[in-house]
Amino acid sequence: MLIYYDTSLQRFNMVSLVLIWLFFTGFFVVAYFKKDISFIDVGWGPAFSWLFFSFALTSFNQLGWLQYLVAALVFAWSLRLAIYLHGRNKKKGVDPRYQELSKDWKGHYWINAYFRVYMVQMLLCLIVAAPIIVVMLSSESAIDLISIIGGIIAISGLVTESVADSQMATFQKMTPKPGKFCRIGLWKYSRHPNYFGEIVFWFGVAIVALSAQHGYLGLIGPVFLTFLLLKVSGVPMLENKYKNHPEWPAYESQTRVLVPFPR
Template sequence: MGGPDGDRRTSRGRARLEAVPVAGATKPPTTRVREPLYVRTRSEARRRPRRRPRTGDADVRDRPPTAAPGVRARPIGQVLGVLASLLLPGLPSAWAAVAVLVLFLAVWAVSVRIRDVGIVDTFWGLSFVLVALVVALTADGDTGLRWLLLGMTAIWGVRLGGFLLARFRRHDSEDPRYAAIRDRHPDRFALYSLVVIFGTQAVAVLLVSLPIQVAARSDAEVGALVAFGVVLWAVGVAVEAAADEQQRRHSASGDDSVLDTGLWRYSRHPNKFGDACAWWGIWLVALTAGGTWWTLIGPAVMTFVLVRGTGEDDHDTDSDEEAAYVRRTSKFVPLPPRA
């Protein structure tokens, strides 16, 4: 039993017992030796650029979709995100968009019946009041800011709407601008006016009123910019109203001469300059809602429309008097007459 054969059998049995796994026993950790990293030389890096991370890589797959290592969110992404959220159903701006579209669709139907597209100008200012009213009633932002913006928009819009309505009723024929468009598209003018005239104005209203729509959803407290914004808005409304009244009186007098007195001595379009100031003032008030700097799209679009769109120089320079007035008078910003 204790000879060499017995020792060999005992050793083999002990080896088999050590090879059998025992319940509860932990497997000894295995150490994997990593190969040393390969460092590229500068010449190799120039010849073979490093592979960019792919979507399937672990470090890329686990990142949030909008996150990037070491890169902050870009402002354009924030702007697009807010613009997209404004169109979501149930939000105040979505209801405002529906209200504006319904309003312009109804006014278009009236224009087809009376064959006069000029009525759309009457509802230009009132459509902004509608937007401000809808967001003031449906938004959940700061109450004081919402109603302040509604009041400012209502004073501006109701005055402008009343002035344009009175001018529309005084004219027996269609505005020459729209009459020329009707002559160019006699067969399908109704559909053309719906898309080009009424649709364009509806989109412009929603863009210009962006400061009001965004600010109505903010809980930010009213800041110091409010005072400066209200002053700028008040000056703009006063200049616009005074210029419109001076123009109305000049037209009612039957005088065919150039209106170059009062505010019209310093600008060929002082009413439109006041209009732009009013909307830059509204934007400054809305800016008190933090993070809404990008809503300057609104007053910028309004200023562009006034200067390059409806604010184009409408003075006929066929006469020497008209030509002299155009040469010495600023087109938009009130300035001292040129010699």
């Protein structure tokens, strides 16, 4: 069993990583011709589906219901996110976050973009996708109570994220003037309900992965994602943007950072 597991891992290292690299490099090439570095956002969701697909092609393990459950969850999440971000970015153009990120770059802009954005995103994807990798490396393929509970949690997170994004889109249509804070639906109670849904989704997938061999390693993904969103690129970046807004103190005191629940 150990040899069987190690052989799959070796094939993943040699072939799947190349396929994943080709995916991100392909998106970089498209971004180069579009002159839009933020095009990577559209590829973030599909990257996880591609990771699953590339590993399925190279794994010796036979796919079972456990793998199919993870595939269904990840495919649904990635498709929704890709459609949403494509529609959002098409209206906004180049994301200001990337303009801010690149202003201090020295040297060739697109070389910096490739290594500092696209290759970094690839690395982040591999870490967040830990539960997917664990499930695909495992010879266990049966669904049990733990994986069912994890699936329910993941679906609830996906629904929460979808509702939050839909409510924000509705608010932006109703309030074309920038500088106003969304206070409808989930946004009435949380400043980042979409991030909350994202975190819940990936913890759900990680709980599904607990049914696999070494499933506890899958928890690395959502824990790392939570750290990123709360401490690095998500909440801090957005809230720093609005900290000098005159309505910010009141808005901050009336809503929670993450969990959509009344104060």
